[in-house]
Amino acid sequence: MLVAVAVAGLVAGVAGLSIAVVAHNRVNQVVDECSEMLRRQLQVASGSVDERALRDLAIVHYDALKEMSGHRSFSLALINAVGDGVVVSSINGRTETRTYAKAVLGGQPVEMLSPEENQVLRAARLGKGPVVSMDDPLADFGNGDRTPTPSA
Numbered sequence: 001m002l003v004a005v006a007v008a009g010l011v012a013g014v015a016g017l018s019i020a021v022v023a024h025n026r027v028n029q030v031v032d033e034c035s036e037m038l039r040r041q042l043q044v045a046s047g048s049v050d051e052r053a054l055r056d057l058a059i060v061h062y063d064a065l066k067e068m069s070g071h072r073s074f075s076l077a078l079i080n081a082v083g084d085g086v087v088v089s090s091i092n093g094r095t096e097t098r099t100y101a102k103a104v105l106g107g108q109p110v111e112m113l114s115p116e117e118n119q120v121l122r123a124a125r126l127g128k129g130p131v132v133s134m135d136d137p138l139a140d141f142g143n144g145d146r147t148p149t150p151s152a
Contacts, residue, residue, distance in 0.1 A: 033126060036126055036127065037125070037126065040081075040127060050081070052080055052081075053080060053081070054078050054079065054080055054085065055079075055080060055081050056077070056078075056079040056080070056081075056085075056124040056125055056127060056129065057076070057077060057078050057079070057124055057129045057130055058076070058077050058120045058121075058123035058124035058128060058129030058130055058131070058132050059074055059075070059076045059077075059120065059129065059130055059131055059132070060074065060075050060116055060119055060120045060123070060131075060132050060133065060134060061073070061074045062074070062075075062116050062134055064091045064092070064093075064116070065091065065092075065093045072092040073089070073090060073091045073092045073116075074089070074090055075087060075088070075089040075090075075114070075116045075117045075119075075120040076088045076089075076120065077104070077117075077120045077121045077123070077124035077125075077129075078124075079104060079107070079121070079124050079125060082106065083104065083105070083106045083107030083108070083125065084104060084105055084106065085103075085104045085124075086101050086102065086103055086104060087101070087102045087104060087109065087113065087117045087120060087121055088100070088101050088102075089101075089102075089114070089116070089117055102117065104121060107121075107125055109121065115134075116134060119132065119134060120132060
């Protein structure tokens with residue numbers, strides 16, 4: 001009985017330590033993102049950047065329809081220094097293509113974004129473009145109270 005309690009305590013301790021390590025890594029990532037955003041916003045505030053000029057862009061390719069057609073769909077974010085711009089997505093299938101454009105104001109989307117669109121917008125705002133991947137850890141963090149929709 002005592003051995004079982006000791007083993008259970010050991011397992012709980014290892015699980016707790018693992019959770020702490022993951023949380024620590026996520027916190028470090030968020031701190032890095034925040035400091036990068038502040039640095040970029042200070043450039044705008046100091047007047048060294050034309051806030052109307054497009055400066056942040058990113059593109060992500062993906063297979064939106066889960067077909068054998070490859071990663072032919074894409075989302076492209078074009079954002080100026082104050083966070084205004086557009087996210088353009090092209091969903092390509094074997095027989096048709098659909099294109100969507102969604103406005104962005106102050107770094108926040110006006111309409112709900114798909115996970116791919118959210119990823120490309122965040123990457124552009126953080127200066128991680130031009131080409132990003134859906135495997136980038138930026139996808140782990142949501143966009144506040146907005147829940148991404150499964151498709152564009």
